[in-house]
Every structure is written in structure tokens, then in C-alpha cells.
Amino acid sequence: MSLTTAHSVVAPSSNAKLIAGTIIIAYALISIVPLLWIFATSFKTPPDSIAYPPKIVFQPSIEGYCNLFTTRTRQTPEYINSLGPATGFCDETVRKRNMVIAGPSNFLPRFVNSLIIAFGSTFCAVFLGTLSAYGFSRFKVPLADDLLFFILSTRFMPPIAVAIPIYLMYRELGLSDTALGMILLYTAVNVSLAVWLLKGFIDEIPREYEEAAMIDGYTRLQAFWRTVLPQATTGIAATAIFCLIFAWNEYAFAALLTSGTAQTAPPFIPTIIGEGGQDWPAVAAGTTIFLVPILVFTILLRKQLLRGITFGAVRK
Amino acid sequence: MAEIRVQNLRKAFGAFVAVQDSNFVVEDGEFFVMLGPSGCGKTTTLRMIAGLELPTGGKILLGGEDVTMRRARERDIAFVFQLFALYPHMNVRKNIGFPLLAQGMPSAEIRSRVEETAKLLRIDHLLDKSVSGLAGGDRQRVALGRAIVRRPKCFLMDEPLGTLDTEFRDLMVHELRELHNRIHATTVYVTHDQMEAMSMADKIAVMNHGVIEQFGTPREIYDRPATMFVADFIGSPPMNFLKFGGGLAKGAKEIVVQGAKVAVPEVREDIAPADMALGIRPEHIRFDDESKLRGAIYGTEYLGTTQIVAVETADGIIKARVPAGIHLSPGEQVGLTLSSARLSLFEKGSGRAVRTAMHDQAAEARHG
Numbered sequence: 195m196s197l198t199t200a201h202s203v204v205a206p207s208s209n210a211k212l213i214a215g216t217i218i219i220a221y222a223l224i225s226i227v228p229l230l231w232i233f234a235t236s237f238k239t240p241p242d243s244i245a246y247p248p249k250i251v252f253q254p255s256i257e258g259y260c261n262l263f264t265t266r267t268r269q270t271p272e273y274i275n276s277l278g279p280a281t282g283f284c285d286e287t288v289r290k291r292n293m294v295i296a297g298p299s300n301f302l303p304r305f306v307n308s309l310i311i312a313f314g315s316t317f318c319a320v321f322l323g324t325l326s327a328y329g330f331s332r333f334k335v336p337l338a339d340d341l342l343f344f345i346l347s348t349r350f351m352p353p354i355a356v357a358i359p360i361y362l363m364y365r366e367l368g369l370s371d372t373a374l375g376m377i378l379l380y381t382a383v384n385v386s387l388a389v390w391l392l393k394g395f396i397d398e399i400p401r402e403y404e405e406a407a408m409i410d411g412y413t414r415l416q417a418f419w420r421t422v423l424p425q426a427t428t429g430i431a432a433t434a435i436f437c438l439i440f441a442w443n444e445y446a447f448a449a450l451l452t453s454g455t456a457q458t459a460p461p462f463i464p465t466i467i468g469e470g471g472q473d474w475p476a477v478a479a480g481t482t483i484f485l486v487p488i489l490v491f492t493i494l495l496r497k498q499l500l501r502g503i504t505f506g507a508v509r510k
Numbered sequence: 511m512a513e514i515r516v517q518n519l520r521k522a523f524g525a526f527v528a529v530q531d532s533n534f535v536v537e538d539g540e541f542f543v544m545l546g547p548s549g550c551g552k553t554t555t556l557r558m559i560a561g562l563e564l565p566t567g568g569k570i571l572l573g574g575e576d577v578t579m580r581r582a583r584e585r586d587i588a589f590v591f592q593l594f595a596l597y598p599h600m601n602v603r604k605n606i607g608f609p610l611l612a613q614g615m616p617s618a619e620i621r622s623r624v625e626e627t628a629k630l631l632r633i634d635h636l637l638d639k640s641v642s643g644l645a646g647g648d649r650q651r652v653a654l655g656r657a658i659v660r661r662p663k664c665f666l667m668d669e670p671l672g673t674l675d676t677e678f679r680d681l682m683v684h685e686l687r688e689l690h691n692r693i694h695a696t697t698v699y700v701t702h703d704q705m706e707a708m709s710m711a712d713k714i715a716v717m718n719h720g721v722i723e724q725f726g727t728p729r730e731i732y733d734r735p736a737t738m739f740v741a742d743f744i745g746s747p748p749m750n751f752l753k754f755g756g757g758l759a760k761g762a763k764e765i766v767v768q769g770a771k772v773a774v775p776e777v778r779e780d781i782a783p784a785d786m787a788l789g790i791r792p793e794h795i796r797f798d799d800e801s802k803l804r805g806a807i808y809g810t811e812y813l814g815t816t817q818i819v820a821v822e823t824a825d826g827i828i829k830a831r832v833p834a835g836i837h838l839s840p841g842e843q844v845g846l847t848l849s850s851a852r853l854s855l856f857e858k859g860s861g862r863a864v865r866t867a868m869h870d871q872a873a874e875a876r877h878g
Contacts, residue, residue, distance in 0.1 A: 233612030366763045402595035405562050409582045410660070424599040 229485070231401025236478035245473040258475025260284035260465065260482075262301050266293040299354040301480060310373050310439040311458055319437045320430060323388025324380070324396075327419060330389070331396040332404075341438035342393075345386045353383045354446045357481065364451055371436040371456045379447060391436070396422065431495040443486050459484050512573025512663040512696060513538045516558060519568035521554050521720075526555040530720040531568070534870035536664075538854035541687070543707040546717035547743070552700045553668055555717075559698060560666050561585050569589040571665055583612070588657035590667040594649050596656075598642040602628075603637040605779060610698040613660075627659040631689075647678040654689070664696035671706060679709070683709055704744050710733070714782065716740045732791075734868055735854060738861040741789050747818060749789045749854070757783040758855070763856070768824050773850040775866040781857065786864075789854035795830035801845030807838045821846065 206214070212289075235243050237254040266288055274294065280286035288295055326345075330338055360379065361370075369375030399422055407417035449461040463480040466473055514536040521529040529551040534541040542842060544552040556564040559570055561582035571577045577585050588609070596605050603624055610620045627636040631651045636644065639651060657665055668683055670686075671679045687710045690697060701707055707714050709729045715725045716739070724736035735741035741749040754767045758781040764773050774788070793816075805823035817834045820827050821844060830846070838844070855864040 197512070317634065400593060400595065402591045402593055403597060404562075405582070406589065406591060406656075407612075408596040408609070409560055409585075409587060410609035410656070411583045416612075419530055424597075 203496050232478045232481050234478075236475055237481045238475050238478075240471070240475055241366060243478070253285070255475075256283070257287050258473075258477075260480035261473055261476035262479040263293045264288070265297050265299050267296045268293050283321075298467055300457075300462060301459075303393050304457050304459045305483065307373060307456055307482070308442065308459040311376045311380065311456070311489075312438055314373070314377040315384060315441045316434055316437040317382040318343060318498070319384035320392075320434050321387045323392050323431060323433060324423075324426065326385075326389045327392035327420065330393050334403065342389070345389050347411075348383075348386045357447065357450055360447075361450055371452050371454055373456045376448065376452060376456055376458070379451070380437075380441040380444065384440055387436060387440075388433050391433045392426065392429050394495050395426050395432075414426050435492055435495055438491060439488060512541075514542075514664060514696060515569075515571040515574075516555070516559070516700065517569040517571070518765070519555065519558060519570065519573040521551070521558060521563065522566045522567045528720050529558070529565075532722050532832070533818065534715055534722065534725050536696055537695055537699060541690050541697045541710055542700065543699045543701060543711035543714045544717055545701060545704060545707040545714050545743075548702055550717040552702075552717050556666050556668055556698060556700050559591050560587060562589075586660075586663045588660060588662040588665050590657050590665065590670045592669075592672045594648060594653040596652055597641055598640075600641070601637070602639050602641055602644070602652050603769055604635065605641055606637075606659050609656060623659055623835045624655075630658070630692075638659055645678075648672045649680060650678070650682055651685075652843055652855060654686075658689075658693065659862040662695075664698065666865040667697065667699045669700070669701050670699075671703075677704075682740035686710060686791045691757070704746070705781050708744075716743060717748045718743075719809050732794045733852070735789070736863050738789070738858075738863075740862075741854060741856070745791060747792055747829045747831075751789055751856070752785040752794075752823070752825050752828065753858065754786050755782050755783070756786070768803060770804075772803065772848055772853070774853045775851060775856060775868040777855070778865040778867065778869065781864060785858035787856040787858050788848075789856055789863075790828070790830045790848050791852065792831040793830070794852045795828070795835070796847045797830070797832065797844045797850075799845050801847045803846045803848070804843060805846060807840050807842045807844060809840060810838055 197240045234252075236258045237256065238249070238252055239255045239257050241257075243258075253376050260283075264284065264383070269292060271292060274289050274292065277289075277294070281291055285295060299382060329335060335341065362407050364370045364375055367375075369378070403421040404414065404417040406415060412420065443460065444458075445460040448458045452458060452461065459480070461476060463484065466480060467475050516534050516570055519529055519532040520527070532551075532555060534542075543557060546552045554563060560563045561577070561584075565578060568578070569576060572585060572587070585608055589593055595653070597608065605849070606627060607620045608622045615623075625634060628637055631654060633648060633651045633655065636648060636652070641649065644652065653670065656666075664843060670684050674682060686699075690710075696739060699706075699710065711728055713726065714731050716723045716731060718739050724731055724740045726734075728735075731740060731869060732744055735744065735749065738751065741751075752767050754765055758765070758777045758779075760780050762777040764771055765786075765788065766772070772788065773861075774827075803823070805821035805828070808820040808822045808827055810820070811818040812834060815834055816831050818831055818834075819830045819838060821830060823846075828846075835844065854868070855866060856862065857864065
């Protein structure tokens with residue numbers, strides 16, 4: 195009789211764990227290198243950023259950030275010398291390149307536009323999506339299946355396919371280059387995703403919770419607010435992240451429909467390249483700052499995402 | 511507290527009729543159990559009383575008030591769900607206080623009412639715990655607490671012990687009945703478990719296919735089943751049936767089953783010739799070698815004080831409950847004697863029980 199060691203059929207073996215770990219780490223590294231490169235470039239000087247071979251070790255500088263937030267004009271050294279002492283770090287950095295700061299750049303207002311439009315449309319999509327999903331989940335909606343299919347069908351083609359009709363409509367309606375127009379557009383694109391995702395989550399929440407609340411003296415809306423919503427937070431968080439990522443990163447519509455007051459950061463950042471030579475550190479700085487909100491939002495909601503849907507007070 | 515009166519209640523889902531013209535009255539303070547197999551319409555009836563479903567027809571009166579079309583929250587009732595429906599995002603205290611919050615009660619009063627209720631159910635030490643960590647029996651108590659804290663007109667319970675372990679279940683059966691004895695709340699309790707029904711109920715309605723087959727006390731239902739369905743559903747093992755043919759005349763006191771004469775309670779109505787069935791509870795069968803009604807031992811089930819003996823007769827297997835002391839071996843021929851006064855007669859076609867002297871005695875007993 196040979197000796198056999200007991201092993202679990204379910205738990206992965208240590209070899210499998212090792213292989214899985216290696217693959218995950220390799221994948222994570224490959225994914226993170228471009229981000230690290232952008233982050234590093236944002237702290238390089240313009241000559242360092244285009245140096246060949248690329249510099250891994252360099253003297254960090256915030257010139258990119260200075261250039262990102264300002265517009266500058268080239269001046270003669272005589273003129274610069276005639277000016278008083280530099281008023282700040284950026285001023286000093288810029289003068290070394292024979293330039294003076296002429297004023298703030300458009301990056302900050304564009305970034306604020308992005309925040310307003312992305313978070314505004316995410317809120318609208320999740321709000322409408324939650325209510326519709328609850329309706330579809332709990333009530334007998336006539337033609338519910340057809341309606342759900344119709345809602346999904348809006349995702350069958352890339353949204354940009356309808357860019358031209360939307361462009362014409364928006365021009366007629368006066369929605370071109372307005373934050374409201376962009377919020378409506380992103381909401382319309384995201385609401386289908388929100389309805390489908392949230393319907394799945396709400397279907398999982400037993401009806402007994404609302405029924406118990408309604409018997410205990412609450413209206414349906416109160417029951418929804420106090421019993422369904424708290425349990426749907428996981429789903430709402432997941433949906434919100436998806437909606438926000440789309441609205442935040444959307445480029446094509448933003449490039450087409452916004453040009454001035456309502457322009458978002460994605461179409462703005464490439465325009466930096468053209469201003470006074472290829473200013474890669476400024477572009478990288480813009481991109482780095484652009485990444486921050488979505489990163490913070492995802493990290494904040496990560497806990498919600500990881501939490502279970504119900505905690506087992508209902509036994510299935 | 512109030513009485514519940516259900517009149518011609520009917521519920522159809524499309525072509526499927528879930529509840530058919532139900533009529534019953536649950537008197538004030540009564541513990542009423544709706545018993546039946548799954549899909550018999552008992553839960554639907556309960557949900558209609560609660561206001562979670564609207565009836566297709568009929569009326570529901572709570573304390574004399576017609577609430578048929580009223581919203582659940584306007585009925586002043588409490589409901590205990592099979593899955594408890596405790597809110598996982600609230601602790602025990604908040605769960606129990608939730609119905610009071612809806613009434614806009616001041617928080618100090620909610621606090622004292624919740625604590626009082628928790629004490630009654632002996633869960634006051636759990637008040638600040640999360641509901642997700644509770645054991646099944648404690649969850650059940652919290653769900654009960656949420657129901658009784660508001661002192662509603664009546665309690666509705668939908669198989670509240672269905673998900674508990676057997677051990678807890680027996681305990682909760684006692685606790686529920688004890689609680690009812692203390693607070694005398696009108697209760698409608700739905701279950702498919704006859705032991706729960708028999709041990710807790712003041713009155714039972716046995717339902718099948720949306721129809722109430724019999725409404726009565728546990729004793730009436732066990733001793734004098736109104737239909738073959740009830741006879742078969744109640745009792746473990748259920749009532750035995752032996753078929754016999756021919757009609758019955760008013761005043762008959764004897765029938766012939768498998769060639770043996772069997773004395774039965776005096777028949778009180780004329781029955782045209784048809785297929786009939788004689789119903790015998792297992793405990794009303796004794797072994798008697800003299801008897802002409804014979805069978806062979808098929809197998810035995812030892813239960814400690816008694817044993818269930820399966821006997822193969824010319825009309826299939828019947829089960830007898832006899833003292834555990836009797837030694838029997840498979841294949842052995844035995845004669846069967848039936849306790850005449852406790853026998854039921856049924857029309858096989860309709861399943862209806864034939865009226866006999868047994869029913870008169872019941873009527874007499876009820877009237878004094």
C-alpha cells in the first residue's frame with residue numbers, strides 16, 4: 195500500500211498559486227508601466243522628456259505643471275531682465291526659458307467641466323437607472339421584456355455612430371457646447387447600462403424586506419428608501435463606477451460637441467501639444483491630474499464593491 | 511386585537527385559481543392555523559389578509575371593518591415572514607423599533623417599548639448585536655419582536671418555523687404558543703407541518719387546491735375528517751382506507767369489507783350505490799386472531815412505546831399502531847379488529863365523509 199497525502203480537491207495547489215501569482219504580477223506590471231511613464235514624464239523638463247535614450251533617472255521638475263496651468267509668451271532676455279524679481283517658483287522656471295507667464299491656461303476650467311459633466315451624468319444615470327430597475331424588478335410592467343430589450347438595444351452600436359444626428363439636434367436645440375447638453379448625452383448613453391446592472395442587483399434583494407416595511411406602516415417609496423437602497427449600495431457603487439469611467443474618459447462626443455465653455459479635459463489635453471513646441475511634460479501633467487478623480491472615486495467605493503450583497507439575514 | 515372575517519374570498523392569477531371562495535372567521539384572540547400542502551393557496555390567503563395581494567373577489571373584515579381594498583400599512587397588522595426579512599443593515603434594536611419609527615413615535619418611547627418587547631422574548635441581551643450574526647431561533651425571536659412591538663390588531667405568520675432546525679422548531683412551537691397565551695393576539699399561522707398545526711392551533715383550516723376542505727378544532731379535524739384529503743393529510747401515518755361497495759341506508763350500523771362484517775357508527779343519510787371507503791386511524795386497529803378481516807405482516811417500524819405495523823390485506827397495505835411489546839414477524843397472518851365507534855365512511859368519488867352517529871356526538875359535545 196502506498197502512502198498518500200491527503201489533499202483538498204477544492205483548494206488550489208501551491209504550484210497553481212505560484213503560477214497564478216506570477217501571471218497576475220506580470221500583468222499588473224505591464225499595465226502599470228505606461229501610467230508610471232506618464233507620471234515620470236510629468237516631472238521631467240521638456241529636454242529630458244524627449245532625450246534619447248529615455249532617461250529613467252532624472253532631476254525632477256514641476257515645469258510641466260507650471261506650463262499646464264499657465265499661458266506664456268516668449269520675450270527677449272533684456273525684457274525679462276528689466277522685470278522685477280520672479281514672483282514664484284513657476285515664474286522663475288519659465289523665465290529660464292526666456293518666457294513670461296501671460297495668464298492662467300484653460301486647463302482648470304476644462305477640468306472643472308469634466309468634473310461637473312461626469313459626476314452630473316453619473317448621478318442622473320444611476321438615479322434614473324435605480325428607479326427604473328426597481329420598477330422593472332418589482333412591478334408588472336406591460337411589455338417589460340420588450341422595453342428592456344429596447345433599452346439594451348441603445349448599446350448595440352457605438353454611441354459615436356449617432357454623432358452626426360446628435361450634432362444637428364444639439365445645434366438646433368442650443369445644447370451644443372453646454373454642460374447640460376453633455377450631461378444629458380452621457381446620461382442617455384449610461385442609463386441603459388445602469389438599468390441592466392441594477393436590475394440584476396435589485397432582483398437579488400428579496401421582496402419580503404419591502405413587504406415587511408409596508409406592513410409596518412411605510413409607503414412604498416419609504417420602504418424602497420429604507421430597505422432596498424441600503425442593500426443595493428454595492429450594485430449602485432459598481433454601476434456608478436462604470437458610468438463615471440465612461441463619462442470621464444469620453445473623447446469623441448466631447449471633441450465634436452464642445453469647443454469652448456463646456457469643453458471637457460479629454461479634448462483639451464491634446465491641444466497642449468501644439469502650444470509652443472511639443473510640451474510633453476505639460477501633457478503628462480494634465481493626464482496625471484486627470485487620472486486622480488477616477489482613482490480616488492474607485493478607491494473610495496472599493497469597500498462597497500467588495501462587500502457582499504446581503505449579509506445572510508435572509509436565508510435562501 | 512380583533513376578529514378576522516373572510517367572506518367568499520377568491521384569488522385568480524390569470525386562469526389559475528389560487529383561492530376559491532374561502533369563508534372563515536378567526537375569533538378575537540384565537541390562534542388559527544391554515545394547513546395544507548404547498549401550492550394549496552394558504553399563503554395567498556394570508557397575503558390577501560395582509561394586503562400584499564388584492565383579492566379577485568370577496569371581502570376581508572378586520573374587527574368588523576372592511577379592509578379588502580386597503581393598503582397593507584393601513585390595516586394595522588403584523589406579518590412574520592418565513593425568511594424573517596430582518597434588515598441586515600440595522601441592528602436588533604433598530605429592527606424591532608422599525609415599525610414604531612413609521613408611526614413617528616418619540617425615540618425615548620421607542621426605546622422603552624423595544625426593551626420591553628425584547629424582555630418578553632428574552633432577547634434583551636442581543637439588542638445591540640447585528641442581526642446577521644444571530645442563530646436561527648434568535649432571528650425568529652427578533653422577527654416576532656418586530657411583530658408584537660406595535661401591538662397590532664392581529665399577527666399573520668407565514669411558515670415562520672420553516673427554516674429552523676428541528677431542535678429549534680420544537681422550542682419555538684412552545685414559545686409561540688406560550689407567547690400567545692400571554693398576549694392573546696389574534697393569530698393566523700400558515701404551515702404545511704401538521705405537528706405544528708395540531709400542537710398550536712385553536713382552530714385549523716385544511717386547504718387543498720385553493721379550497722378549504724375542513725375548518726375546525728384540531729380534535730375535530732383528526733377525529734372526524736370531513737374529506738378523504740383531510741383524513742390522508744393529517745396523522746402520521748395517515749388514515750387507512752379500505753374500499754367497499756354498495757350504497758348505505760339511513761340507520762345502517764354495519765358494512766361488509768373484504769367479506770368481513772364491520773360495525774360502524776350509525777349512518778345518518780342515504781347514499782346511492784357507489785364506491786365507498788372505510789377510514790381507520792392506525793391506532794384504532796387491534797390484532798385479533800378471531801377477526802375475519804385478515805392480512806399478512808409486511809413490515810414493522812419500531813418507535814419505542816409503539817410500533818407501526820404494515821399489514822398487507824386484499825386491498826393493499828394498511829398501517830396499524832400497536833404497543834411495541836407485541837412480537838411480529840413478516841409474513842405472519844393476523845386478524846384485524848377495528849374500533850367501531852371511531853370509523854369514518856367516505857364517498858370515494860367526491861371524497862366527502864358520510865354523516866354518521868359520530869357527528870351527532872360531536873354536535874352534542876359542542877353544545878354542552
